Amino acid sequence: MAGTWLLDISVRFPTFDTVFPVNSLETRLPMASGYTSVNHPLHFSRPPTAPLQPPTAHNTPTPTPFHRKPGVCLTTSKQNAFHRKPGVSPMDAGDDLFTREDPIFTNKELLEISHLPGEGRIVGRDDEIADLATAVNPAIFGQSPSNVLIYGKTGTGKSLCAKYVSQRLVNTAGEEGVNATFAYVDCAQDTTETQAVQTIAEGVNDPEHTGINVPDKGLSTSTYYKRLWRILDQRYDVVLIILDEIDKLDDDAILMQLSRAGEAGKITDCKLGVIGISNKIQYKDRMDERVKSSLCEREFVFPPYDADQLRAIMQARSDAFHDDVLEPSTIPRAAALAAREHGDARKAIDILRYAGEIAQANGEPTVREEFVTQARERAETDRFRELIRGSTPHSRYVLQALALLSLSNGRQDGFRTSRVYEIYENICRQEGSDSLSLRRVRDLLKEHAFLDIIEQSKHSGGSAEGSYTKHQLLEDPAVVKEVLTEGSDR
Ligand SMILES: Nc1ncnc2c1ncn2[C@@H]1O[C@H](COP(=O)(O)OP(=O)(O)OP(=O)(O)O)[C@@H](O)[C@H]1O
Ligand SMILES: [Mg+2]
Numbered sequence: 001m002a003g004t005w006l007l008d009i010s011v012r013f014p015t016f017d018t019v020f021p022v023n024s025l026e027t028r029l030p031m032a033s034g035y036t037s038v039n040h041p042l043h044f045s046r047p048p049t050a051p052l053q054p055p056t057a058h059n060t061p062t063p064t065p066f067h068r069k070p071g072v073c074l075t076t077s078k079q080n081a082f083h084r085k086p087g088v089s090p091m092d093a094g095d096d097l098f099t100r101e102d103p104i105f106t107n108k109e110l111l112e113i114s115h116l117p118g119e120g121r122i123v124g125r126d127d128e129i130a131d132l133a134t135a136v137n138p139a140i141f142g143q144s145p146s147n148v149l150i151y152g153k154t155g156t157g158k159s160l161c162a163k164y165v166s167q168r169l170v171n172t173a174g175e176e177g178v179n180a181t182f183a184y185v186d187c188a189q190d191t192t193e194t195q196a197v198q199t200i201a202e203g204v205n206d207p208e209h210t211g212i213n214v215p216d217k218g219l220s221t222s223t224y225y226k227r228l229w230r231i232l233d234q235r236y237d238v239v240l241i242i243l244d245e246i247d248k249l250d251d252d253a254i255l256m257q258l259s260r261a262g263e264a265g266k267i268t269d270c271k272l273g274v275i276g277i278s279n280k281i282q283y284k285d286r287m288d289e290r291v292k293s294s295l296c297e298r299e300f301v302f303p304p305y306d307a308d309q310l311r312a313i314m315q316a317r318s319d320a321f322h323d324d325v326l327e328p329s330t331i332p333r334a335a336a337l338a339a340r341e342h343g344d345a346r347k348a349i350d351i352l353r354y355a356g357e358i359a360q361a362n363g364e365p366t367v368r369e370e371f372v373t374q375a376r377e378r379a380e381t382d383r384f385r386e387l388i389r390g391s392t393p394h395s396r397y398v399l400q401a402l403a404l405l406s407l408s409n410g411r412q413d414g415f416r417t418s419r420v421y422e423i424y425e426n427i428c429r430q431e432g433s434d435s436l437s438l439r440r441v442r443d444l445l446k447e448h449a450f451l452d453i454i455e456q457s458k459h460s461g462g463s464a465e466g467s468y469t470k471h472q473l474l475e476d477p478a479v480v481k482e483v484l485t486e487g488s489d490r
Pocket of ligand 2: 158159160244277
């Protein structure tokens, strides 16, 4: 029986390869917010005596020049094959083995995801930036900023805007004579309380001034806290702590400590504000009530970008390329693709970068629209990998179950929760792990739906069956398979 066979043999990923025709699924995401202008004046309100300063040098974009490390830029480009001027030896004219000019990119860093764009390059987030600024505004007077929780789907600019506003706040506070800073923690990296507090303490410390040492490891959690509190009181009036991907923390312990540090008397001279960021809308439901009440003073949801916004975001970075290298249809095409699917700026920028790399690898002088299609596939795999980075094994098992169902049954209108749960339980057995309750698995499915990895639809089975939910992978099951098997290949 096909079903039994599926359950028996296909719970481990390598068995995917036995398999069935895969229909790639169309993904979609039509919703998007209103589009606002490219520039966004950001006014922190100040005491009446202090006039508003124009943006400082810190706020203006500082394009990083393209620094080529000598001897490093060897590419596979056909164009870059060994060209030597006749009659000129390498010793005379320099060694032509290596490409000295990148024919496509002039400043590729602008397309790196870690690049923090400056004023004028952040598009369509005026309202969100203004809201965030209002929430943390008291910090520039040395008062407690509001604690903030930012939600939104992946690539909607949450991390970017949180860092951007924090940096500008630090600058403005400095102009007001308030000593402020911010610390950034990637909680997918620092999942334990100890790792997170160590990262914060190290980030705000300057051992030359404080005389305090914050080693990478080796101290107890409480010792790290003690050092953190001492550093804060010694050095700062106000500190913002950005806890990015906050849902990846093992527990709420650090949130409790940070949100109560002042009232518990751990710090006396320094005010703390926490900006929590998550792409899991249900994260708050899991929070301890006390933490929730102090951490969620302000909440903001960042909507996905529409095609116009994505186009403007990419256009603002087109100086990553040499003049005339980008064909006119390239950016509109990439924007349309990225907007139709997820409204994700990271994916849009990735598509542009990969399209450039494809041109480079093929020795093409321009980035053509057709490269965008190839680049999209790679960006999609990267995006999914990033989406499930740091997710729990059970969250992955649930996806694995859906991917198995999709691959073995072809294109359907989805699978009922009971069916997904059945396969999930088999996967758990195979992995030697206790399965979670049906209720928890429903929650995991909801989280995947929020991230647009799957789509859920409600159905009515009439009086006999009642209503039920069906789940459908929106990601291409082959991409899901590829990414989920990466670990097992190693
Ligand atoms: N409004 C924007 N203008 C310019 N660049 C943007 C904008 N929004 C996002 N980006 C760029 O897109 C990429 C993704 O943005 P960001 O990391 O802030 O997304 P995110 O909402 O934090 O996503 P995730 O939930 O996956 O962490 C970054 O490189 C960022 O610089
Ligand atoms: Mg982020």
